Amino acid sequence: IHHMISKLEHPLEMLSTEEISLAYEIYKTSEDYDEATHFSQISLVEPTKEFLKDFKPGDPFEREVKLIGRDSVLDGGFVATINLSNKTLNVERVSNSAQVQYTVQDIFTAMTLLKEHPDYQAAMKKRGITDMEKVQIDPWPAGGIVHENIKQGHRALKGISFFKEDAGDNPYAKPINGVIGHVDLTLGEVVCVEDHGVDPIPEAKSNYDAASQTILRDEPKEIKITQPDGVGFSVDRNKISWEGWDVRVSLTPDEGVVLHELSLNDRPILFRAAMSDMVVPYGSADPMHSWKAVHDGTEYGFGRLSNSLTLGCDCLGEIHYFNSSGISFDGSVEVIENAICLHEEDYGIQWKHNDGMGAPNEVRRSRRLVISSISTIGNYDYGLFWYLYLDGTIEAEVKLTGIVGISAYNEDKHNPNQDLRISKELVSPVHQHLFCMRLDWNLDGGNNQLFESEIELMPEDENNLNGMQFQSVSTHLKTEHEAKRDISPATSRVWKVVNPQKKNGMGLPVAYKLLPGNTPKMLARDDSPPAKRASFGKHNLWGTPFNDGEYAAGGANSVMHSGEGGLDDITSGDRDISNCDLVTWYTFGVTHVPRPEDWPVMPVEYCGFHLIPVGFFDENPTINLPPKCSDKSDN
Numbered sequence: 001i002h003h004m005i006s007k008l009e010h011p012l013e014m015l016s017t018e019e020i021s022l023a024y025e026i027y028k029t030s031e032d033y034d035e036a037t038h039f040s041q042i043s044l045v046e047p048t049k050e051f052l053k054d055f056k057p058g059d060p061f062e063r064e065v066k067l068i069g070r071d072s073v074l075d076g077g078f079v080a081t082i083n084l085s086n087k088t089l090n091v092e093r094v095s096n097s098a099q100v101q102y103t104v105q106d107i108f109t110a111m112t113l114l115k116e117h118p119d120y121q122a123a124m125k126k127r128g129i130t131d132m133e134k135v136q137i138d139p140w141p142a143g144g145i146v147h148e149n150i151k152q153g154h155r156a157l158k159g160i161s162f163f164k165e166d167a168g169d170n171p172y173a174k175p176i177n178g179v180i181g182h183v184d185l186t187l188g189e190v191v192c193v194e195d196h197g198v199d200p201i202p203e204a205k206s207n208y209d210a211a212s213q214t215i216l217r218d219e220p221k222e223i224k225i226t227q228p229d230g231v232g233f234s235v236d237r238n239k240i241s242w243e244g245w246d247v248r249v250s251l252t253p254d255e256g257v258v259l260h261e262l263s264l265n266d267r268p269i270l271f272r273a274a275m276s277d278m279v280v281p282y283g284s285a286d287p288m289h290s291w292k293a294v295h296d297g298t299e300y301g302f303g304r305l306s307n308s309l310t311l312g313c314d315c316l317g318e319i320h321y322f323n324s325s326g327i328s329f330d331g332s333v334e335v336i337e338n339a340i341c342l343h344e345e346d347y348g349i350q351w352k353h354n355d356g357m358g359a360p361n362e363v364r365r366s367r368r369l370v371i372s373s374i375s376t377i378g379n380y381d382y383g384l385f386w387y388l389y390l391d392g393t394i395e396a397e398v399k400l401t402g403i404v405g406i407s408a409y410n411e412d413k414h415n416p417n418q419d420l421r422i423s424k425e426l427v428s429p430v431h432q433h434l435f436c437m438r439l440d441w442n443l444d445g446g447n448n449q450l451f452e453s454e455i456e457l458m459p460e461d462e463n464n465l466n467g468m469q470f471q472s473v474s475t476h477l478k479t480e481h482e483a484k485r486d487i488s489p490a491t492s493r494v495w496k497v498v499n500p501q502k503k504n505g506m507g508l509p510v511a512y513k514l515l516p517g518n519t520p521k522m523l524a525r526d527d528s529p530p531a532k533r534a535s536f537g538k539h540n541l542w543g544t545p546f547n548d549g550e551y552a553a554g555g556a557n558s559v560m561h562s563g564e565g566g567l568d569d570i571t572s573g574d575r576d577i578s579n580c581d582l583v584t585w586y587t588f589g590v591t592h593v594p595r596p597e598d599w600p601v602m603p604v605e606y607c608g609f610h611l612i613p614v615g616f617f618d619e620n621p622t623i624n625l626p627p628k629c630s631d632k633s634d635n
Helices: 002-006 017-028 049-054 104-116 118-126 296-301 529-533
Strands: 038-044 064-070 077-083 088-094 135-141 156-163 179-184 189-195 233-236 239-242 245-252 256-264 267-281 320-327 333-353 362-377 380-389 394-402 419-421 426-429 431-441 449-457 470-477 494-503 509-516 541-545 582-592 602-614
Touching (some): 017 038, 017 064, 017 077, 017 320, 017 333, 038 245, 038 320, 104 118, 104 135, 104 156, 104 179, 118 179, 118 189, 233 333, 239 362, 245 320, 245 333, 256 362, 256 380, 267 296, 267 380, 267 394, 267 529, 394 582, 431 602, 449 582, 494 582, 509 582, 582 602
Antiparallel strands (some): 038 064, 064 077, 179 189, 233 239, 239 245, 267 431, 320 333, 333 362, 362 380, 380 394, 394 602, 419 426, 431 582, 449 470, 449 494, 494 509, 509 602, 541 582
16 A cells, blocks of 8 residues: 555545555445445545645545445445555545445346336337337436435436337437336336327438448548647646646546646736536426436436547647546446546637838737546537646536437427427427536635626716726625626626735735626526525625535535535625635536537537636736747638
8 A cells, every 4th residue: 555655646636446446445344344335426525725735745644435335225325535554544424415436236127127117118018119129218307396106215216218120220310209207226126207299200210320421521631730849738746737737637437527726927816726517407397308407417327437538639739648547336347438638729810010111020829738537328429628738728628418308399288488390300498407516716815806897888977978988896705695696798797806915016906807798597496496406506796705615516425415515504604705715616517409410419508617817927928928929821
């Protein structure tokens, strides 16, 4: 064990396969393990903020992991904290008010139980289906709107079905309308098979692979990205350095890519940044969709379902990859190769001025560092991208693609304003994707403050006779309740994080602003099941003082829960944030109104936000870029 730990240089390095195997062996040989034990996930217990801020290379440190799963005890599961250095563990039980994350075994158990159940088989037979091998069942989380036959405190899934004539077919082209199977995983039983009536199964296959296309367009001319002088970044284990930026990266089971200790020119900006949770609430009356509001990130595991990325398609250019290791339901080690992609991109013009009066004509090129991963959760694929720019800007972006939720079109059942026609035979319901980013600030070290800035018109008076004048005004948000804010594009609203103790060359406090994109908030009523379970969606902005343990915007265990421990609970005390170790939570996303162009696979839709320096520098930090433009482009 000492040798294993001694090979590590920093306490935030990603978990190794050896550490995961050791954690499993420690738990398996403990009295808490039984033959019914199955694991949901494993993650590093990050050291305290104080320890990490004081840490120096060569300092000793211990490694702890959190191992989560369920066993024969009929509660919400277990959370085991295991100290790998001294082989000790502490096990806490999750109450019946919630459940730990679903496992692969849960998914296959639900699928198997449904296919073997006579009521499900009878429902399929009514639709002319007798071969269960041609049925694909997609298990969905059963929390929120829970079926009456699921007992309080039980673990459950709902199954919806699709018909596959051939193994390689797109199953979502042939939805089996009307049938919803309810599986109580605690009992290991199917407790209900709902049947809302038979609709014809669509005939078109709508396969999306290249071989299924009638005609392929001419291949675009190759764009070759090369860096003959080598890449501009350096990587030391999981620490990245590039153009003055330093950051550590990891990938956690719930959050996906995490940025740690982000700094620019040795000036700290963010202590930790990650997607805390997400929710996908549907707005349809169709019984196949009306109950849906899945927490893709925490119920199934955004990071746990990361793709192994492919050079030339998922990532293009001179690439460095990071692998990620986790645990399977049976305790074996899972390695996702190429889980995180790192590369540089040219990003057009950084700045330019063309002067016609004798001053110089100058232009500089921009570039950015890209840190990305892609996760597939059921029918949807999500790319999570972080960009670092030469001018100090930080951008977070989610790229949404994959296959939209669908039903077979029935003119008598579907409201055309809720369920949009995407083909002659299919409709797709209107829905939202909302992502909550937790930003733990450390702007120039020390405490930070939160301000809201927006534009207001000046009153018409003798100094503003034409009514043309406006000004930027700032309001100090001093408490958690004051910091529950929403975007306002009409007033150019932004939020600024300020360090009042650090001043720039003009004597003004240094700051960064959060620039929202075009984003909604949750449309469901505030007392609806989705809004209770994903309270982070009620507002775009939240602000809290740092408190160790407050990482989950929707609550620590979102499976089957009612919102316990989410941002509504976290901010219920209306704590003072006027000058504190500040954490902001920003919720953004899209309201997706499906269109024919989204079928059979949706072109990427983008959403995100920027963090931009405001007085962090005394002038344009890229003014000193060398005046070198490429002279190798062909005319």
